[in-house]
Structure formats: structure tokens, C-alpha cells
Amino acid sequence: xxxxxxxxxxxxxxxxxxxxxxxxxxxxxxxxxxxxxxxxxxxxxxxxxxxxxxxxxxxxxxxxxxxxxxxxxxxxxxxxxxxxxxxxxxxxxxxxxxxxxxxxxxxxxxx
Ligand code: AMP
Numbered sequence: 001x002x003x004x005x006x007x008x009x010x011x012x013x014x015x016x017x018x019x020x021x022x023x024x025x026x027x028x029x030x031x032x033x034x035x036x037x038x039x040x041x042x043x044x045x046x047x048x049x050x051x052x053x054x055x056x057x058x059x060x061x062x063x064x065x066x067x068x069x070x071x072x073x074x075x076x077x078x079x080x081x082x083x084x085x086x087x088x089x090x091x092x093x094x095x096x097x098x099x100x101x102x103x104x105x106x107x108x109x110x111x
Contacts, residue, residue, distance in 0.1 A: 001045065005095035009043045023059055024066045026100070035103025036074060040066055046096040048085045067100050076102040082110070 007013030009025045016028035018038055029037040042059050046052050052060060067081050079102035084090040 003045055003095050005039075005041050005093055005097060006045050009041060019066060019070060021062075021066075023062050026066060026070060029099065033099075034080075034101035034106075036076060036079070036101060038070060038100040040070075040098045040100060041095060047094045048091060048096055049083055050085055052096065063098060067098060070100060071102070074102070076100075078102060080106050 004013055008015040008017075008027055009020075017025070018028060019026040023043055024040060025043060026038050026040045029039050040063050042056075042063055044056070044059060046056060064081075070076075071079050079100060082099045082101070083097065084092075084099075
């Protein structure tokens with residue numbers, strides 16, 4: 001399997017790494033859409049959220065808690081955490097990832 005985010009997770013693809021532990025990796029988005037724009041991924045290759053299973057419950061919780069930890073670390077008061085599930089929703093990389101964005105006003109509903 002040729003997955004760019006698996007490459008980032010295993011270090012074979014260069015990235016601006018922000019955080020890593022045994023299960024979760026966070027790095028700067030290459031094409032930031034906000035002053036702070038990080039991507040959080042599980043090391044495990046899950047293509048998108050609707051491919052996750054009950055066995056991934058703890059892992060998904062860990063990703064969310066890393067988002068909280070990074071928001072605290074970067075002193076983000078308001079932030080948006082979003083995942084695009086499927087091409088129609090804007091997903092372009094088939095490895096589950098959460099965008100953690102902050103530093104500008106966000107519209108709702110999202111475009
Ligand atoms: P999505 O469109 O929701 O699948 O988001 C994929 C995100 O990955 C986009 O915001 C891209 O800018 C970002 N991206 C793609 N390749 C890389 C990379 N090698 N390093 C960092 N970010 C990337």
C-alpha cells in the first residue's frame with residue numbers, strides 16, 4: 001500500500017512533526033487553511049472514519065485527546081476539529097485524519 005500519511009507516521013516521508021506517541025502522530029498541513037493547521041492521524045491505516053470499527057474505539061479517543069492536548073499546548077482558545085469522510089466531503093488523502101485549525105474566524109455551516 002502506498003499511503004503518504006503512513007509514510008509520515010513511519011518517518012519515511014518528511015513532515016513538520018508536532019507530536020507523536022505509539023498510536024498518534026500530528027504534523028503541520030502542507031497547505032494550511034488557517035494560521036494554525038495541524039493534521040492528527042492514527043498510526044494505524046484506517047482509510048476514513050466510516051472504515052473504523054469498534055476495535056478502534058480507544059484509538060479514536062486517543063486522537064481526540066491529543067487534539068485537546070495540542071490545543072492546550074498551542075494555547076488555542078477556539079479551534080475547529082474536522083474530518084472529511086469521502087471525496088464528496090473533500091477527502092483527498094485516504095488515511096483517516098483530523099484537521100485541527102485555529103487562528104481565524106470559521107463560518108458555520110462549513111462550506
Ligand atoms: P483532506 O482533503 O481532508 O483529505 O485533507 C488532506 C490534507 O492533507 C490537505 O489539507 C493537504 O494539504 C494535506 N497534505 C497532503 N499531503 C501532505 C503532506 N505530505 N504533508 C502535510 N500535509 C499534507
